[in-house]
Structures are given as C-alpha cells and as structure tokens.
Amino acid sequence: MRIDIITVLPELLKSPFEASILKRAVEKGHVEVHMHNLRDFTDKSYNQVDDYQFGGGAGMVLMIEPIDKCISSLKKERTYDEIIYMTPDGETLNQKMANTMSLQENIIILCGHYKGIDQRVRDTMITREISIGDYVLSGGELGAAVLCDTIIRLIPGVLNNETSALTDTFQDDLLAPPVYTRPADYKGLKVPEILLGGNFPKIEQWREEKAMERTEKLRPDLLE
16 A cells, blocks of 8 residues: 655654554555655745635635645556545544555545645545544644554554454444453452453353443444
8 A cells, every 4th residue: 555645744744654553564565655745846935835815814725736736746656546635524534434445555645734725626636535533633644644543554464463453443333342461360350250261252252242331331322
C-alpha cells in the first residue's frame, strides 16, 4: 500500500511514523507513506496557499490551485483508489471503513487547515470525506495520523500476530472482552478461574459472553 498525505504542516505528521508499529510497517516495506508540502505547489509570494473567503467572513481558506497541482502530479504517477479529505463534517471513521481501506493499493489523504478548503476541490477531486469525531481540530494532520494507524495495522504482516486485529473491539460490532496477564493473583485480585484451566472452547464461550455483556452495558447502540 502507498499513502500520500498532502499537508501544510508535514513536520506535524512525522513522529507517528518514527516509532512502534507504523515505523516497523514502513521499514518492512508493508506500506509507503509520503508527505507532500502543499507550499511546494504554489507560485505565490511567501509560498502562500490560502486566501480570504469570497463574501467575507472570518478564517482563511486553502486555495484550489496548489491542491489541484499536487493531486494532479500524484495522479500522473499512479491510479488512486481513494482521495480522502479529513474534515469534521465527513462520515465518521469506524472499523468497517478501516477494514475496507486496508485492502486498497494507493490512497491520497488531504489535510484541511484554517477554515477549510475551496469547495470546488471537494466537488471535483475528493472521493471520500472522513471525520474522526464530532469536534474540530486545528488541522487535518492528527486525523490523518489516526486514519493511517487504523488502516496500516490491518495490513497482513504488520502485526506480529495477525489474528490480534481480528479480535479487536468493533470487529464483530462488539466491544472486546476483558483481558488479563500475570500474576494470576495480585493482592487478592484474581484472574477468572476459567482462563487458567486450558479449556479453550470454554474460554472462547466465556469471552463471547463477556463481550456481549460489555457491549450491552457500555455501547448498546452497537447491538441495534
């Protein structure tokens, strides 16, 4: 998979890919992640990529020209499955979306900034708009990092144990069951006995029951 991220703040996006799972995924060749500074695609003075809104109003808007130049240059090199715009009014990211996107080959993620981007970009270039929640960030960079993490960890070979991702919360529209590790007894706080006995069919049944219980208690909306 290849992910191209268009941003005015590439330095804000570097650290997530310099540690842990995302770093290993890149180093092992499971994914390519490329940052593209939007300011490299403008011929305006002072590398300007934003301007005032037509009609007045507070907040600057990212201009269509540098975005068009950047996306067009990328599309000359390869075909993209999705061109995604990170925006708080997009569809809310969920596990099913991540599962689907992890199977794609090439995607572009455009990070908004300031008041947003010229609507003509959204109307003619963007294939999908995604939000990570009902709140507003200073820009789309942190949302793009979240989206990348949800996708990349699902690519075969990224996680040491690939079945781990299949048992994550939301994969079956259920919350994950409780998990425990050593010691089995810590200051009188004991691990459920069934997990220590080695009867794996019974353990799986227990986990399914606990997953259902937690979902009914904490997220009953998932069962609707």
